[in-house]
Amino acid sequence: MKNIPATFRMSPRGGSCAIALACAALLVAPGAPAADDELEAIRAQLSSVCRHKTPTEGRFKKSWLHVRVPDVTLTNRYGKPVELAPLIEDHSTVVQFIFTTCTTICPVLTASVRKVREQLAELDPDLRFVSISIDPEQDTPRRLRNYAKRFGASGRWTFLTGDRHDIMHVLKAFGAYYPGNNKMYHKPYTFLKAGKGSRFERIDGLMGGADFVAEYRRLMQPAIASAKR
Amino acid sequence: MIRRLIFLLAGSIFCVVALAAPDIELGKRLYEQGLTADGKEVTAVTQGDIEFSSSQFSCANCHRRSGYGSSEGGQFVPPITASYLFNKREWHRSYLFDKMFKEEQPASFWAKIRQPRVRPAFTRETLARAIREGVDPNGKPMDPLMPRFRIGKEDMDNLLAYLATLGTQVAPGVDDKVIHIATIVGDGVDPGKRDAMLATIEAFKDWMNLDTRGDLRNPRFSPHYRSDLIKGYRLWDIRVWRLHGDPASWPAQLDAYYREQPVFAVLSGMVQGAWTPIQRFCHQHEVPCLFPITDQPAPRPDYYTFYLTRGLRLEADALAESLKEQLQGGETIVQLHAASGAGQVPAQAFRAALGDQKVSLQDRAFSDEDGLKKQLEALVARKKQPDYLVIWPGRHGGEVVDWLLAHPAIAGEIYLPSSIAAALPEKLPPALEERLYVTWPYEYPGAYHPRAFRVRAWLRSRGLDIPYPRIQFDTYYALTILQYGLAHIVDHFSRDYLIEYIEHEAENALNPGTYPRLSLGPGQRFASRGAYIMRRNSLDRYPLTRASEWIVPDSGD
Numbered sequence: 155m156k157n158i159p160a161t162f163r164m165s166p167r168g169g170s171c172a173i174a175l176a177c178a179a180l181l182v183a184p185g186a187p188a189a190d191d192e193l194e195a196i197r198a199q200l201s202s203v204c205r206h207k208t209p210t211e212g213r214f215k216k217s218w219l220h221v222r223v224p225d226v227t228l229t230n231r232y233g234k235p236v237e238l239a240p241l242i243e244d245h246s247t248v249v250q251f252i253f254t255t256c257t258t259i260c261p262v263l264t265a266s267v268r269k270v271r272e273q274l275a276e277l278d279p280d281l282r283f284v285s286i287s288i289d290p291e292q293d294t295p296r297r298l299r300n301y302a303k304r305f306g307a308s309g310r311w312t313f314l315t316g317d318r319h320d321i322m323h324v325l326k327a328f329g330a331y332y333p334g335n336n337k338m339y340h341k342p343y344t345f346l347k348a349g350k351g352s353r354f355e356r357i358d359g360l361m362g363g364a365d366f367v368a369e370y371r372r373l374m375q376p377a378i379a380s381a382k383r
Numbered sequence: 384m385i386r387r388l389i390f391l392l393a394g395s396i397f398c399v400v401a402l403a404a405p406d407i408e409l410g411k412r413l414y415e416q417g418l419t420a421d422g423k424e425v426t427a428v429t430q431g432d433i434e435f436s437s438s439q440f441s442c443a444n445c446h447r448r449s450g451y452g453s454s455e456g457g458q459f460v461p462p463i464t465a466s467y468l469f470n471k472r473e474w475h476r477s478y479l480f481d482k483m484f485k486e487e488q489p490a491s492f493w494a495k496i497r498q499p500r501v502r503p504a505f506t507r508e509t510l511a512r513a514i515r516e517g518v519d520p521n522g523k524p525m526d527p528l529m530p531r532f533r534i535g536k537e538d539m540d541n542l543l544a545y546l547a548t549l550g551t552q553v554a555p556g557v558d559d560k561v562i563h564i565a566t567i568v569g570d571g572v573d574p575g576k577r578d579a580m581l582a583t584i585e586a587f588k589d590w591m592n593l594d595t596r597g598d599l600r601n602p603r604f605s606p607h608y609r610s611d612l613i614k615g616y617r618l619w620d621i622r623v624w625r626l627h628g629d630p631a632s633w634p635a636q637l638d639a640y641y642r643e644q645p646v647f648a649v650l651s652g653m654v655q656g657a658w659t660p661i662q663r664f665c666h667q668h669e670v671p672c673l674f675p676i677t678d679q680p681a682p683r684p685d686y687y688t689f690y691l692t693r694g695l696r697l698e699a700d701a702l703a704e705s706l707k708e709q710l711q712g713g714e715t716i717v718q719l720h721a722a723s724g725a726g727q728v729p730a731q732a733f734r735a736a737l738g739d740q741k742v743s744l745q746d747r748a749f750s751d752e753d754g755l756k757k758q759l760e761a762l763v764a765r766k767k768q769p770d771y772l773v774i775w776p777g778r779h780g781g782e783v784v785d786w787l788l789a790h791p792a793i794a795g796e797i798y799l800p801s802s803i804a805a806a807l808p809e810k811l812p813p814a815l816e817e818r819l820y821v822t823w824p825y826e827y828p829g830a831y832h833p834r835a836f837r838v839r840a841w842l843r844s845r846g847l848d849i850p851y852p853r854i855q856f857d858t859y860y861a862l863t864i865l866q867y868g869l870a871h872i873v874d875h876f877s878r879d880y881l882i883e884y885i886e887h888e889a890e891n892a893l894n895p896g897t898y899p900r901l902s903l904g905p906g907q908r909f910a911s912r913g914a915y916i917m918r919r920n921s922l923d924r925y926p927l928t929r930a931s932e933w934i935v936p937d938s939g940d
Contacts, residue, residue, distance in 0.1 A: 258456060
């Protein structure tokens with residue numbers, strides 16, 4: 155049981171139905187006879203549980219990690235050198251690892267950034283988006299440009315390729331190196347960091363836009379933000 | 384009059400019926416490219432709220448062209464061939480064997496493929512609902528990754544008509560006992576290299592068939608789930624298609640061979656000159672063509688042919704990339720090249736890759752030995768030797784080496800392609816050794832690759848001499864990719880499915896050590912993409928040592 159991720163351990167559907175029924179009973183009838191304080195407290199708790207469930211909720215796992223960004227210079231989609239550490243460490247950052255010929259998860263990862271980037275930029279003007287190719291020998295700057303164009307990338311969205319060994323160091327620093335030494339087994343990670351510092355939230359799984367924004371909004375909360383270093 | 388009215392009426396009915404009939408080809412286009420009947424991009428929503436268009440994502444992205452699905456990033460994408468869709472879902476361990484036991488996947492993936500999710504067969508209505516609303520025939524929501532497509536009725540009819548055909552055709556070249564494979568050799572190739580390649584293929588085929596015959600004799604004996612998989616076992620029949628004469632006549636020769644016995648795949652092979660006619664043949668007959676031994680791949684790869692490298696174009700691009708690092712401006716580069724493809728192709732690539740460097744690049748072409756001699760004499764007679772001499776000698780490598788041995792100081796630096804390295808003598812005059820460089824799209828001599836040990840041991844254990852290790856190791860790579868590919872597809876003998884497997888798994892540990900790294904991905908057709916610049920060093924253990932890092936040029940391919 156210990157190797158099975160939380161998503162599968164929770165058998166969510168049956169349990170959430172019961173909660174939903176309870177929610178319906180309590181929330182749909184606000185005009186019910188005056189409830190005592192205890193009932194009010196329960197209602198308040200349930201109302202927070204009974205918010206609308208997003209399609210991707212519970213389908214990704216979250217963890218924290220401190221990342222020591224390697225001191226490497228990568229190449230952006232215009233062929234210009236980019237020092238990775240200042241780009242990532244000095245700003246709020248969303249980092250994803252992709253490759254341009256990937257057919258299944260990278261288009262969704264990239265499209266998810268396109269979906270939320272304006273909304274998140276409004277929340278946090280310091281936020282940078284960084285997509286790093288894990289197939290650098292194939293993903294030349296020209297191919298990255300085409301890929302970025304396909305997804306309407308602009309503004310503070312940096313696409314990076316570079317020396318294969320440098321990219322491997324970056325992957326290892328983020329704990330994102332793919333198993334089996336085969337990029338086809340890479341995982342759908344998104345790394346989120348609100349503000350400077352080294353602590354990232356690692357999302358393992360594909361998020362919809364609503365969850366993406368909610369996760370980032372949560373990261374910006376003072377209690378979480380203060381723990382980020 | 385009445386007759387005319389009847390005729391018109393019949394014509395109208397015919398038109399209506401013809402308009403209403405779904406168009407399978409348009410359905411295929413919608414599936415593979417996401418384009419509607421009127422050429423517009425389909426739009427959809429995935430993950431609940433992420434909008435996209437088909438330029439970013441189409442059905443074939445995930446379910447792949449074969450329809451047999453895929454696995455990537457811990458996501459299991461189920462097959463959607465006609466037999467899967469329009470039958471009750473059943474759980475077949477044999478078709479999931481690789482995913483269950485061989486692939487490196489997270490636990491969530493393994494849990495998902497082991498779930499005995501029962502669903503009834505799709506009907507046209509339930510399938511249309513699944514595509515539009517993401518609801519399966521049980522009424523349950525499908526994975527949010529499955530896009531909810533906005534597809535109108537006509538396009539949906541076309542798509543459903545195509546899905547009803549997907550995976551239903553049996554690929555030629557395989558029957559219930561034998562799978563036919565061809566290798567292609569042309570006139571004029573080095574007989575020693577050709578025979579080394581053919582001997583490797585023959586030995587591998589015998590080894591495979593010995594095993595397969597034994598297994599087929601005891602089909603119910605089932606160590607390692609073998610009885611589940613034995614339905615996919617076939618004896619290999621490898622045919623050597625020999626091409627003669629003018630390459631313009633090769634298509635007719637290949638067609639004749641194919642008519643006599645269609646093959647499921649073309650494996651390895653070597654011809655003199657460009658591989659283009661064979662790539663075209665493979666495309667026309669939709670035959671996978673796996674890793675020919677060629678330094679002249681077709682200028683543009685296509686879906687069916689996989690190459691090890693871009694050959695001479697890669698060497699030219701890597702050389703240009705390397706020189707660009709050191710050019711100051713004002714230098715003279717003389718490019719001496721054969722007028723054949725082996726000379727012209729890299730010469731043009733080099734000129735293009737050098738771009739607008741402020742240098743004097745002078746091309747000198749020759750078409751025969753006399754022409755080469757004249758060009759070299761003219762070079763020697765120059766008052767000022769060029770800073771760089773780049774030679775693409777075609778078939779005249781031996782003569783070039785002889786001339787360089789006699790006139791070592793013909794230029795400041797001299798660059799030769801990898802094909803000439805074997806023609807260089809063990810000892811070079813110091814004046815030549817210090818200025819001679821070789822482009823090298825291979826692993827450097829002496830690099831450590833554990834699998835090279837295994838490949839060499841296998842060749843030895845078969846009693847084979849190894850006079851051309853790289854050719855034999857590369858051939859072995861093609862053979863093992865095919866072996867594992869066929870094991871993966873079990874009895875789903877779809878050529879597209881085989882190609883998808885190769886794209887997916889080429890990066891696994893099958894590299895026989897001839898390249899630093901071999902890897903592919905969806906749509907990728909060159910397994911190795913870089914080159915070294917090497918120099919001769921008679922004091923080193925190996926005659927060629929690295930003079931550069933691994934150079935990966937930003938090619939136009």
